[in-house]
Amino acid sequence: MNSPQLVPGTKLGAPLNDLFGIFFEDINHAADGGLYAEMVQNRSFEFAPIDNETYQPTTAWKLSDPASLKVTDKDSLNIKNRHYLEVNAQQDVDITNLGFNRGMYIEAGKRYHFSFFVKTLNGRKNVNVHLTDKVGNDVAVPTVISVESHQWLKYTADLDGNQTTTEGRLTLKFEQGTHLLVDMISLFPDDTFNHRPNYVRKDLGETLKALHPKFLRFPGGCLVHDGQLDPDDRGSMYRWKNSIGPVEQRPARRNNWGYNQTLGLGYFEYFELSEDIGAKPLPVLPGGYDPHHDREAPIDQLGEWIDDALDLIEFANGSTATKWGKIRANLGHPKPFNLEYLAIGNEEVGQAFFDRYPYFHKAIKAKYPEIKLINTAGPFAAGKEFDRGWKSAQDNHSDLVDEHYYMDPEWFLANQHRYDSYDPNGPKAFLGEYASKANQWYNAVVEASYMIGLERNADKVGLACYAPLFCNVDYENWGTDLIYFDQKEVSPTVNYFVQQLFMKYQGTDNVYYQLKDLPKAKVVDDQPIVGKFFIQGDKARAKFENIVLDDGHQKQKFGSQTVDHEEKIELGSTDATDYTITFDVTKTDQDSKGTHFCFGQQESDKWFVWILGGWANTDSMVRVHHGKADSDWTQTTWSMAKGRTYHCKLVVDDRRVQTFIDGQLFNDVVIASTVIEPVYTNMTYDRNTKQYYFKVVNVTKQPRAIMVDSDQFSNGSVYQLSGHPDAENKLGTNNQITTNRQPFNGQKLTLPPYSVTVLISPHRLDQTK
Template sequence: MNNPKLKIDTSRHLAALGDLYGIFFEDLNHAADGGLYPEMIQNRSFEFCKVDNATYNATFGWSFENSQAFHIGEDDPLNTKNRHYLDVKTNEDAAVLMNAGFNDGLFLEKGKQYRFSLFAKPLDNHLKLKIAILNSKNKQIVAPQEILIESKQWLKYTFSMEPTSTTDDGMIKIEFPPHCHVLVDMVSLFPVETFKQRANGVRKDLAEALKALHPKFMRFPGGCLVHDGTLNIDARDSLYRWKNTIGPVEQRPARRNNWGYNQTLGLGFYEYFQLCEDIGAKPLPVMAAGYDPHHQRKAPLDHLDEWVDDALDLIEFANGAPTTKWGKVRADLGHPKPFHLEYLAIGNEEVGEGFRERYPYFHKAIRAKYPSIKLINSSGPFAGGGEFELGWESAKKYGSDLVDEHYYEAPNWFLANQHRYDAYPKKGPQVFLGEYASKDNKWYNAVVEASYMLGLERNADKVGLACYAPLFCNVKYANWKPDLIFFDEKQVTPSVNYYVQKLFMHYQGTENVDYKLTGTPEAKMIDDKPLNGQFGFEADQADIAVTNIVYQDGNQQPQRLADQHLTGRKRISLNKMVSQSYTISFDLTKTGGRPDKGGHLFFGHQSDGNEMMWILGGWANADSIIKQVYKGKDSDWNQFNWHVEQNQTYHCQIEVNNRHIKVWIDNVPMNEVEITPLMVQSIYTNVTYDKKSGRYFLKVVNVGDHDLKLEVDHDLFAGGSINRLQGDPKAENHLGESNQIKQVSQPFQGATLTVPAYSVNVLSSRSFK
């Protein structure tokens, strides 16, 4: 049997790839505090509270000896932004304050410098504080140093420490002498060695992992972090407001993080812009639109100027001359040159009319003042459905440059949707795939993602930007999986998915090149069966009554089933559909349980971990969703906004025809979707050219379990090189372990490229400049 052949037409260069591959930072999984932002003291300003997390209080993270000497005060604050401080009043005994930071303790390395600081105000005589660092065995690794506190006003005291040995379970110890009364705030321990040696910079090893990717852009600061909160900029749980995040760190107000913890905002917009510049990525900030879709909070349209001005002021802060108001703020912070902002996203995966009626105000104002800024609209957090379509309609109506699409799906969804963007129009807004990942960190997931990324490349005239998400995970504080980079207080381990992203970013190219691939084995059909099988109902932590259940299997007579009452997570199977076409109707009433939950109809159940579901009242009781579960991994194929009220009865109907699904609620059409058959190609390919280096890049991905040989143009690739990633499909990287994926980089000989099973390959030509 002859090998497949690939012939490249070097005379036909096609769509430009632009800034296609980038990264996305959001402060979840403790990615900022305790992570990229290397402040080592947890709760440094005594501002933790129950608004952040039900387990928090103002002394969370701290421990005491002679605890009666310590109280939280707020009548004489360091500033009005962070009103709490520690009021220390000792009697004849000394008192001790200790903090072990994040994870398992402070990680300090022998011979490195760490900057300790605190603000203090004595209320009687001057005093001396003793500062030391101990390990878990109470052995001192930094000899005690003294600070003389004598100013009658709040004053910052600082000095550098150098450990005499390395520890990963350290604790800072502050000793207060007898008979003193002093106020203390903003206790900090910060590494002197940061990325690019920035004074309030980012953690060096984490930033180096980002720079090594060579991303074209960085999206920040979220994510749901952006749009979940109250509308008052001064509220403890406000929406993310960028103006709160610049200036002296002690004046940045602590805020609730919507992922269930505190954010100091020490890592703010100035630091984000600076990091983008330092790693060579274009900044792509995301702005709240005066709308919280999580709680349906809406800034009145006649008071939207505050929010629009925030966006306009941010552009001026990034790009304005030092003579402008916000350009001067940037210059005064130490960066007189502009940050060259090109992209701005309004909203994050917003759904609902509340966002769509506010977006035009931002769009029109920004277009009028800054016409060159590329504006990004939102299509919501799902890959298809009613809200997704309305988001795209809005973008087309107002002329948005890009539309932010988000989806996290099972590997089979990515394989079934390889040609998703082939049918997208070439004119109008481009896609910004702002968040995506297959649902695991195994090598098979990474290979499937690589195959899908080739579809993004081939459609670069339709897909402008794409970034895997989330970026970081502190393994002690995981909110979300999968993730690209794992870390704790002392080490960093990229996931196997990271290496795919890195390979594609290094060899992105600047434009597609025409080519022909012939002689490949036929694609393998994995699943094109009708969606029949068992059906039934389950509660989703809500109490539901399912009544008037009627089903019709093919042309048989309709059958009625007994009413069902389900609570908790109870699940009941009712019958089996054997025809490829069938209908099910029922009345659903939610009678109790969690207000943010509803119930499910499962259908097409073939075996455990393989079925379809109709979610009624999904994700915070806000959706009607058609979901597929395949080999235990779920994918949301279609979503529509819908809410189930308690004690209200809804008439629901589903019609399944082979792999086509259509549903109605109270006779109103809702979701409609075709579940694309799962077909796997023998190999996935694309060819790009890089103008800067003059090289051609052939990317080849094999998601199958058999090696394959590919004949390529010897004249083009002679003297080139091959870079390859391959491994066991179940392999994954765990923190502290070596990379489980084999990396090959070597000269390419001959005209036959071997493409191993489960591999990602880039064949590079010599330079033709």
């Protein structure tokens, strides 16, 4: 068989603009205990059960004598930092902070900046500061700080490491008779990223910069809108004004992922980080609605929320003559941050958000028409909530619409042409969160094939970013992430290197080209949805009655069944390609979830699911379950009430699935066939480097080759990633995939199995049209 032939072009197509970037959310301890370089956990004694039911004010601290060391709030450092430690030593006492993970990473030869706020209540007293290993041996030269002020005052000291440990501790020792108050006990490495104070870890910052992202979306994610409406409430939503200014005046808050968020890494630091890694800032603000708890700011009280958005733009872009521009300058950044994008809301579902979005849109566009506003389409790839978000964006003329989905590789292969039919004249898609649910090389290669489609549709897709970005290996909330780390080191996943390749070699414009003699695609799965059907509990007890299968020839009835928790009960099977199953279902307990009706099982580890209830009992969904990964193909908001009987109908016609509840259509989806192309390709041009990039992804186990019918790439180079499909990077090990750079002879481009390749022209070319 002859190899396909590439005929490169020079005519430019759609610009790619800021297509590939990154998304930061404080999940998996990505901020505190992660990117934020603070080494002390619970530095201000603000941990509380609202963060996590196991938390208390002394979490992460070891107190030698609890009777002499108590957390109180009668003489606070300030109104936003209420709790502190009172030391009233009846004997020599000490407190020790355990840090994050197994302890603090202290390196010999490195300097660490210690600080705390203290006021003495009985005259001048000495505080001995030690960095030790797990058993108490000093790993830095101790220092003594003399405290003499009867007012809250910040004291600082530098500690120089003389031994290395990954189980370091910070210990403060107080002599008998000491009576003082202590708060904001802090330890930072001297060599933060770009040597900024109150900033990010050097290794993690460098890992982000090495990606070459075009934008940084922050600070989330679900934590943006999950919380109370009052910004002063301990469990409030993320309100950006709480996150700027002196760290001792930033209120600790509940993180919706089950831990505490200090806000030490705040909006000013996020803007700085964007600048330092060469990315455009893309902040996300709440829209006055918490969809997790149905909290709604009254529409006539949206003013403060809209003002937050307008003030943020002024903070980022305003001159120093403006109120918020001056505040930015006083924080150390007189020049504007040049904000271009702003998102309102994150994954919102329900009409309440979309009733409020227009007020934000109108006010922001009236004052700042140049700002590109991003609407949201919810957390699913299709369905009525997804459609609601897109309709809102079209009605309000939003610039972009934020889509989120996490699917298995089959879904991405089946949906390669998802954006081909989008309207290039309407709002652009922003793929704000996506991943293929594993950090193995096959997943990364499939993601690369999908990114080819995003590039190809740059006239319809404006932005895209993998999620989540970070995970501290000892605090995992979410199972697939781009970068893993502990207190000592960082391990980019194999997926990271795919993202890096596409960001570094994105280019500025698509290029028209031809690929001749390409073999036909392989259809892996186009069979009708037939096979076994069964019921399965979803953490609730449900009774199924009047179960009937109608295959067009006969009706088959099944006896009543009750499933509990995750119990599974098989019912029957059908090989008809067009059939209807009806049943009545009643949830008989008060559990928050619901139940599943499963169908189309032909393989032991693959079947289709009609989810009745779903996450927090809010969904009717059609899911494909395959092995350890699920793909939710479509969703409609719906909840299952206790004691109420619902009449349900499932209609399957070949690969089309429809669901009805009490006569109303809820889901309607065609499960597209899984198709594997021999190669996935796209060509771009970079106006800055004057180079052409031809990207090729091979997701198969067969080696491929492409003949290049042009000298356009002669004397250029090839950058290639390849590996075993199960390859996975682990902390403490070398990169498990092969990265290869080599000159290109101008004729044959060889593509190993499971590979991602970019062919790079020499710098001398500038022949665009």
